[in-house]
Amino acid sequence: MxxxxxxxxxxxxxxxxxxxxxxxxxxxxxxxxxxxxxxxxxxxxxxxxxxxxxxxxxxxxxxxxxxxxxxxxxxxxxxxxxxxxxxxxxxxxxxxxxxxxxxxxxxxxxxxxxxxxxxxxxxxxxxxxxxxxxxxxxxxxxxxxxxxxxxxxILTTAYGAVRNAQLQPGETVAVIGCGPVGLMAIQSALAQGAARVLAIDLLRDRVELAERLGAVPIVASETNPVAQVNKLTGGLGADVVIEAVGGPRTVALAFELVRGGGRISAVGVTTAESFPFPLATSLTRDISFRIGLAxxxxxxxxxxxxxxxxxxxxxxxxxxxxxxxxxxxxxxxxxxxxxxxxxxxxxx
Missing domain, CATH: 3.90.180.10 (Medium-chain alcohol dehydrogenases, catalytic domain)
Incomplete structure (x- = not known):
């Protein structure tokens, strides 16, 4: 064959x-x-x-x-x-x-x-x-x-990432990465009750596709995504952040985007062995972080x-x-x- x-x-x-x-x-x-x-x-x-x-x-x-x-x-x-x-x-x-x-x-x-x-x-x-x-x-x-x-x-991977974040109806979700998994996470978050999904990617064409799916577009190569998320959430940050890229840089960004008491679900595949976890910040801001295989x-x-x-x-x-x-x-x-x-x- x-x-x-x-x-x-x-x-x-x-x-x-x-x-x-x-x-x-x-x-x-x-x-x-x-x-x-x-x-x-x-x-x-x-x-x-x-x-x-x-x-x-x-x-x-x-x-x-x-x-x-x-x-x-x-x-x-x-x-x-x-x-x-x-x-x-x-x-x-x-x-x-x-x-x-x-x-x-x-x-x-x-x-x-x-x-x-x-x-x-x-x-x-x-x-x-x-x-x-x-x-x-x-x-x-x-x-x-x-x-x-x-x-x-990839659809079930993304759906599971949103489920693992314990999304509550009416919450705001930020999705980092508008590749295939990220685009599936946007649809999954909306299907599970998100009021808004903020779609973040470096590439404009991918963000535009996310916008057609109902997300709020944020082109990270043209604007500061942290500033934009803060602006859209009244300075609070997203209730849930789905990291759909993989690697220390985007995981670190997730901690900057999430609100106090919020949840991060990292589902992007990574080959990095370690990450400098923001331990004290996560403690004082009551951040929940979850990562794992689908x-x-x-x-x-x-x-x-x-x-x-x-x-x-x-x-x-x-x-x-x-x-x-x-x-x-x-x-x-x-x-x-x-x-x-x-x-x-x-x-x-």
Missing amino acids: KAVTYRGVGQVAIEDVPEPKIQHSGDAIVRVTRCAICGSDLHIYHGHIPGMVPGSVCGHEFTGVVEEVGPGVQAFRKGDRVVGTFHTACGHCPMCRKGAYNQCREYGVFGYGVAFGNLPGSQAEFIRVPYADVNLRVIPRELSDEKALFCGD NIHRDIDATLALVAGGRIDPEVIISHRLPLAEAVEGYRLFDSREATKVVLIPGE
Whole structure:
């Protein structure tokens, strides 16, 4: 089958690789109909993720059709349209039973190398899904594959970040970063009851897209975002700040934007090992700070329902649709920020 493979820093390729086979009774083989290039795939592309061996299949966002199931699979059968979770969970370990699927003892990420479970990725014609009853969801009939695609990753990541911040109806939310996750966070915050969402990014075109989604635009390359947020909140700061970029600089900005007694939810993927936490300031200002891996299994059913109900439109972030064979160009476009989101279509 054709697949996108990692070849080294700044290099991916389209190669022929063996089709996946059932290895365990709970496995399913899915024929991929849509997959996408995620911002966290760029960490692999830039060589920041250990354990990526040249030839590894990339990708972790996908929808598809079930082609085969192992004898232990109960919830799915051949022909079912499904969306997969980007990270896997076993469903039966102590952490899964607590609902902390993102802390599963058998946690893995598709297409993220040896350090994350050594699971071949989804930028391919077929993918093997372990513990399929846990890691797949049937796509509602009224949803296209593209509308369901991001419920397995970035939409649910953003939704979970807002949920983790314990947003109260009528509060003001500031979102740092209007990339795909940030744009999903804007829609998620509005769906969960935010009165206003302040959208902050360096790039004007991304902020303008956020504005079309109902956010108040703040172009950080043209104005001081702290001053603007203070102006818009009467000097208080935002009730909730969602950090959707990743890294010490934007996390530090979140502490400047949040009001006293407010909450910060950091969901941007980072490879930084440490951050100078403002301990005394957080103490005196009563700031709550939360950071963590997305718990997709906890929230995926909610996001599928919101998309099906028309409350969130995930397709607005798609700027490019390319055949899988043009994935190398897709990575170039996404890495250079010429694309907001690239969807790849196997078989074209």
